[in-house]
Amino acid sequence: MSISEVERAPKPRRRDAVERHDRLLTAARSEFAVRGVDASLERIARDAGVAIGTLYRHFPTRMDLLLAALEPRLREFLDGSENAMAIDDPWDGFVSYLENLFRVQAGDRGFNDFLSRRFPGSPDTERIHDQMCRQIEDVLTRAQEAGAVRPDIALADIVNLIWSNGRMIDATRTTAPNSWRRQLYLTLDAYRAAAAHPLPEPPMTDEQLYDAMVELNAAD
Incomplete structure (x- = not known):
């Protein structure tokens, strides 16, 4: 992007x-x-x-203002993403990508909302979200192919993590603003291939995930 x-x-x-x-x-x-x-x-x-x-x-429009206002956060996120994706070790690159993503998310509620939702009426935001999804799939697939991440983790699982992390950020913003890091690393242990156990439900399809993100925007 x-x-x-x-x-x-x-x-x-x-x-x-x-x-x-x-x-x-x-x-x-x-x-x-x-x-x-x-x-x-x-x-x-x-x-x-x-x-x-x-x-x-x-x-x-609101989206014109939002994208202009978020430009520094998007730049910060992109710079960190490029650094993470250049890391040789697939697991370390995966961890670095997610930590960068959630660090920027934690610093700005607007960026938090932007990550969590889809805005189908805005071609600019659609392109940005599509690029973010491709990046997540790239770092995830690379780590899976290296045998570091369990093979049944999907894009929807990462977006679910973004949603849950967003709620934690809102709850702890003033009391314990770095709590998200503990939760992220607990989750990362569950993502390791060595810790894999069968899951009772499949991940959401891409269509289900997209619809859920649009619904979240409509609900708010």
Whole structure:
């Protein structure tokens, strides 16, 4: 996935317009990080010191604003992902990929929501999610082929882990903000091939997983 997919080509603007744009991004990053992707756009405009109409002139839709606001988090995630996928040992690469993913997830509720949901009306977010899913499948398959990860783990199991980790992050954000690391490593022990036992249910299909992520977005 290229960062260019979530960036918009800049156009020449007056200094005051640039300043309003920057204030809107600063306010949006703060609000989305604390309140998630459903943060009030009116509050963001008010915190930026502009009218709601000005917000919409700069960012015609919520998703335009969200993607612009999340760009630093996406860049941080991508840089960490590339480093993890370059690790020679398949198990270490798998662990590093997930730890990077959940570390960025823990630092921003908006990014947490973004990871957990699907937004089928937004082609940009669909491309980003598809690329993330391919990355997860790549690091997972590599570790499985090396015999490090049990063969019955699927993409849906990793997304389930993202969901459960998101709830833990919300619950422990102020009391024990690093608790997610303990839970991740407990789960990783269960993912090891040597610890495998038969599972009572198959993983969700790709179609079921997609529908569940869309439903989660609709429910929230």
